[in-house]
Amino acid sequence: MTLSSAPGKVYLFGEHAVVYGEPAVPCAIERRARVGVEQRSDGKLRVHAEDLSLDGFTVEYGGDTNDRPDVDVAENLVDAAMGYVDGAIEQVRDATGEPEVGFDVTIESDIPLGAGLGSSAAVVVAAIDAATRELGVTLEREEIADRAFRTEYDVQDGQASRADTFCSAVGGAVRVEGEDCRAIEAPDLPIVVGFDGGAGDTGALVAGVRALREEYDFAADTVEAIGDVVRNGEKALAAGDLEELGRLMDFNHGLLSALDVSARTLDTMVWAARDAGAYGAKLTGAGGGGCIVALDPTEATETALKFTPGCEDAFRAALAEDGVKRLE
Ligand code: PMV
Helix, strand or coil: CEEEEEEEEEEEECCCHHHHCCCEEEEEEEEEEEEEEEEECCCCEEEEEECCCCCCEEEEECCCCCCCCCCCCCHHHHHHHHHHHHHHHHHHHHHHCCCCCEEEEEEEECCCCCCCCCHHHHHHHHHHHHHHHHCCCCCCHHHHHHHHHHHHHHHCCCCCCCHHHHHHHHCCEEEEECCEEEEECCCCCCEEEEECCCCCCHHHHHHHHHHHHHHCHHHHHHHHHHHHHHHHHHHHHHHCCHHHHHHHHHHHHHHHHHCCCCCHHHHHHHHHHHHCCCCEEEECCCCCCCEEEEECCCCHHHHHHHCCCCCCEEEECCECCCCCEECC
């Protein structure tokens, strides 16, 4: 078996606006998806998943019509998860020149699904790395990132930036602006995550911002204003100025609210973090539900979040220096 892991991420700045060419700064965190892969001789794909914030499931199919899974979890979640794994394996077949190859795939993840922490990107990145290596091909991180992006782009009907997949593949803090993706220097940030136990529908939220932007000039201006916050954020990050970073994260959250992608639970957690003395706090990812990210070197924010109605889990998340890791 060949085993790889890849980290989830938080957006320090720039989600949604990145879809329209503004820069974004995501940062990889030490919450990982691990994907184990073993080649099969019959060309089929069998996927076993655990801990995906839903019941574990096993799916066996060969791409034929009647080969659908019989499992005890919501069909749309299985379909979504399978879409990503399928797409990743298609990339592997293409990269290795083995169009008929099949695999047993085992997925374990401690990144909540669809909650703004890049769970799908981490699974796709780890799957592409493990399955190509299983066939004796080792891809550069940049190529893994690119192939993982293409997978997300297809599964999400073209509603994907390169931010999640690049960040998960290379680790650390990164800057993404259109096609231009690069690693940037970042101090060890005191990241605290609050999770409301829910998930947002990324496709619907991205489509909502697109519609708003077409209807109202203020929304187009808001997207540009987020870009301005991101550029200031980059300077604060380079200077290691946590106070300024937090202040800019607060502004970024306000602008995301103006684009109608926040939620009461997210706003409540953001305010709980600020009241607890965090440098700043904002939603992370598509919004609608899921996670917030705050900066606080003390225990206060994590403790406050644990007592906040609507917050299901709060945890400290170290910056992940490594992106995809080759474990076996
Ligand atoms: O919620 P996530 O982790 O899938 O992040 C979505 C980020 C968006 O900017 C809204 C979309 C994208 O692909 O960049």
